[in-house]
Amino acid sequence: MGPDRKVDVPVYDVSLIRGLWEVRVKTYRQREKKEQxxxxxxxxxxxxxxxxxxxxxxxxxxxxxxxxxxxxxRSTLPDTACTEHEQQQDVHQKLILQLEGDQWRDFPQELQWMTYLKEWHVRGTKIQRLPDVLPLFTQLIVLRLPKNAISELPPAIGKLTALRELNVSYNRLSRVPPELGDCENLEKLELAGNLNLSELPFELSSLKELAHLDIAENRFISIPVCALRMSGLQLLDLSHNNLTDLPQDMDRLEQLVTLFVHKNRLSYLPHSLSNISTLRMVVVSADELTCVPTKLCSNPAIKFIRLYDNPRAKKREEEKQKTSRRRWKEEERKDGGEKEFMEAYISSLEDRDTVPYSTTKVSISCLL
Structure with a gap:
């Protein structure tokens, strides 16, 4: 190399490089310390x-x-002579808490050491509140608490994100905490027979996996808004409430299969019900029901069941049907023109957008 040749030597700020490495080392040590x-x-x-x-x-x-x-x-496994099925059944039973009978007025103190449990089955007790250690049971999948004296669900229930089934029917609930909407894996929710329950928080609309919602025997005067936003709902039980009508956007429940709305005060059913292609069963009370969509009644894939709660009303309806059938046969013999007019009238109802959509009771008199 000649004495006159110039060489470019890169210059680095060593302090800057050292600072970067010190930050990385410090972060790594902090993470390691936290893990330890x-x-x-x-x-x-x-x-x-x-x-x-x-x-x-x-x-x-x-x-x-x-x-x-x-x-x-649950410290020991079954005897080696047991079959594999018996072993699995025994292990499964050890993951279930079962309490039943009015001798129970509170959860046992030992429950705090049972955070491994997968299911709770608590039925027919005098227990009034859930334990404070509830949020520690993060592995709970099933929580069945029917027919107790529970007066409230704690907000901590939202910590049970693995929960798939919750049954708090026939207790003393007057409200449901919005934190329940954090149980994103919930598939079945039963809140029937709480009597003072009249609304559900909007936050429950985030339960996209919910397929079964039972809120029968309560004080609902309308369908909760959150229920109409549960896109995966397949069964909806609203029976034994105070409903006077159903919303026009019922077809938002695109996967609904079964709808129970009997023991209410409905006088008509909305046209939108006939737009739900998955619908297979509708049960209503027919004492006050005068108008239903023609498509709903004529669809052979749907079991449309009318229940008569009032025996007198049932008898009157049967007599009215017999009378209408007799008159229909007599008038059919007289002239076929009126029958054609009737069929044209009923078919025209299918094109109407007014509410109620159509009526199953049509009375026409013609002066010839």
Whole structure:
């Protein structure tokens, strides 16, 4: 290399490079420290729970310990002589909490050590509130609490994001917390027979996986707005409420298969019901019902069931139908022109957009 030749030497700011690496190292160490603390805390929690459980068991009598082990203990697997199906069934049962009978007035204290549970089946007790440790049961899939004395659902229920089925029927609920809308995997929700329940929070419209909604035997005067936005809903039970009409946008429920609206005060059904292609069953009370869509009645794929709650009304309806059939036969013999006019009139109803869409009771008198 000649003495006169020039060489370009790149110049770097070493302090800048060192600063970048120090930030990266610091971030990595912080993450590592947090992970270690999390693991230590988890291990300490398990050890602490085990010791608390052992101490608690020592305070019990032998008979009480046996009762406790029946629904709490899961330390051993079945005998090796058992079949694989029996083993799986036994393990599954150990993941279920079952309480039944009016001797239960509160959840057992030992429940705090059962956060591994998958299902709760609590029925016919005097229990009035859910335990404070409820949000710790993040693995819960089924929560069945029918026929108890529960007066409210805590907002913490929204922490149970794995929950697929919730049954709080026949309790004493007067409201539902909006946090329930955070249970995004919920597929079945039963809230029947709470008597004081008259509305649902709009936040429940985020339950896109919900296929079964039962809010029968409550005080709803209209369908909750959130229910019309549950796009995956297949069964809707609104029976035994105070409904006087159904909304015109019922066809928003594009996957609805079964609709129960009997034991209400409906006088007509909206035309939009006939636009739901998946609909297979509709059950209504016909005491006050005078108008239904012709398409709904004539569709052979739909079981349209009219229930008569009032025996007198049922008898009058039967007599009216017999009379109309007799008159129809007599007039059919007289002249076929009037029959053609009747058929033309009924077919014209299919093109109307007015509400009610059509009527099943048509009375026409012609002066010849």
């Amino acid at each position: 603390e999390r693991q230590e805390k988890s291990a300490l929690t398990r050890i602490n729970q085990q010791w608390q459980y052992r101490i608690y068991c020592k305070t019990l009598k032998s008979t009480e310990r046996n009762v406790l082990h029946q629904y709490l203990e």
